[in-house]
Amino acid sequence: MKRRYWIAFVSVAVLLIGIGVWGYQEHQMKKAVVIQAENHYQQAYHELTYYVDSLEESLGMSLAMQSRETMRPQLVESWRLSALAHAAANELPLTRLPFNRTNEFLAHVGEFTYNTGVKTTNDRPLSTKEYKNLQKLYSESMSIRDELRDVQSKVMSHHLRWMDVEWALNGKKQNQDNQVIDGMKRVDGQATDYTNSFSPENPRNVVLEKKHINPMKGSLVTRDQAVTNLKKWTNLPHAEVRKVSETGKGSNVPAFEIVLRDKDRSLNASVTRRGGHVIWYLFERSVKNEQLNLYEASRKSETFLKEHQLKDMVLTKRNKYNHVAVLTYVLRKSGVRVYPASMRIKVALDNGEILAFDQTDYLFNKYDDVPVKPKISESEARKQLNPNLKIQESSLVVFQNPLLKNVLCYEFFATRANDTYRIMLNANNGDQEKIELLRE
């Protein structure tokens, strides 16, 4: 009797010890992983502060220099540091915190230094405007550096952990006392002032992006009108309306989002509230085989353009995948291809049906005011090209550069061995706006 009791007791004890050992090992393992993650965050943050530190110094040094040539190495250094700082900032668990504007600052420094120090080929000194921008970036870098340093010292002295930040941000009670988050919010507040005072030519500044959008023509339309427009546009007069909703205040252009159903297929679309323009639509169906080739598909899309009175569009890009073709058309205005005015048409290669259409760029980009008279001749522009390139084709085009500015360019298609390049040279000053190695 006693013996049996003992056996039971020992086996339970062994089991408990086993669970204990296992649990301890698991705990240790988890601790190791957490420490590793924490160290990674710590490293990223220290790198960020270090790079912003060096960046501030570098910007300050460029302010003291005279010609662009002497300034160039310093600007390139700032460019490099901004890229490194940006990378470090994006390794922090701050996606949920509007720490965004520090990133925006770093992106501005990157764009500015690239445009003034790397891209520009001439040697005139910085313009007053550029110099002012540089000064602004410099003073901004100082305050951001101070705030980052402040958070850093708090983290060090209070033994704060980034893992807690991550948990706090993912939790519901975001406003709980967390010194790191408070510090980061302060950094952000600083940067807001700066963003607002920066000149409107801010590169890709989403805050200002609305201003870049072409205002829609026409009057406000009702839901029913929007649906009617869409049915007419897609040539589906009998389709059933599944859902119509209005976009919220976050959208750049107020629009209706419409879902239609036609013969067991659904169609999603967006129609602007002003003017009732169909921005895009997308049919949902699978395409199992291929009967048409690209040329035949392009005939279908050209018929579509004609039916919708979209004139002077030229085919510039074709992609074929999964038995569909996506054809990109671009507006040609007095012989100049206007790349920002583009639209895409998706054709099913089984029966030639237009599966999807998108004219976001064509509708929303501004391109009416672009001058089409070049300041330098084509032969002058050609001199900028590498003599090893064989030019196959050249034309005048309007190109929207990363600053969202429309620039008139000479576009050269050139080959070297088996590679094809597209080179855009600014038709006013000869700057190289873009070079592409075409992989089609």
Added chain:
Amino acid sequence: MSKRLIRGLCVAILASVLLFQTGEAAAFSNRVIMRGDTGEDVVELQARLQYISFYKGKIDGSFGYGTYWALRNFQSQYGLKIDGMGGSQTKQKLLKASQYNRDFVNRNINEGNTFTYYGGIPLDQQVKKKAQTPSGNTSNNSGSSKPPQQNQGNYTMDNLPQGYSKSDLNLMANAVYGESRGEPYIGQVAVSAVIINRVADPRFPNNISDVIFQPGAFTAVADGQIWLTPNDTAKKAVMDAINGWDPSNGALYYFNPDTATSAWIWTRPQIGKIGKHIFCK
């Protein structure tokens, strides 16, 4: 030994010449081909252009820029309209100016050999046999036994928009599947579009993988669901998004209102709702 080879070759060439004199119409199909096309007509076009030294690239059946310039140069030298398209006139001229040994070209494509097809050089000097890979490789390849046919997908072309790599695409498909596999198709396109919008936005990293792996950005990354194998729907949705469709209308964030734990996300200006997700700026 080599004598016999040469004799065999002569017979082959003679036969092919005879073949073309009798049945030129049997060559090219009568469809117009253009840049971006793939298939047997393109193989023939490339081979013929190479025969008369206009085309120096690989004969692979995909009509890319290399083939395009070769064709344009051919058209300009032969007094044709320079449009870079394989229309009937161009094909007629090309048939007259060149020869095409279909068997030779198709065999080498199927065997995966490195080869060229220049006129005036013995064909056996233009082939470099592919090193034999471990067996089993060829058996998977359904196209290896029969000649490739047009439009059967034997010729794959990396038809990705400029700036995207195959691995970007796969990674995005993984993320989209992990994040939104229960959502309607249009919702999956919208999730893909959010990833692309973030890449373009200066406040986020500027490449696909950094955006996806940014700490805290996507729950599928945090809980490991990103490593599930994506289905075709997710892949298609990604392709539609990188080709320009954005059902999110410019959104940078999205969340599921039923499961969202962050209070901050509710403060973002909303754009619209697709499936279970609310998209916002």
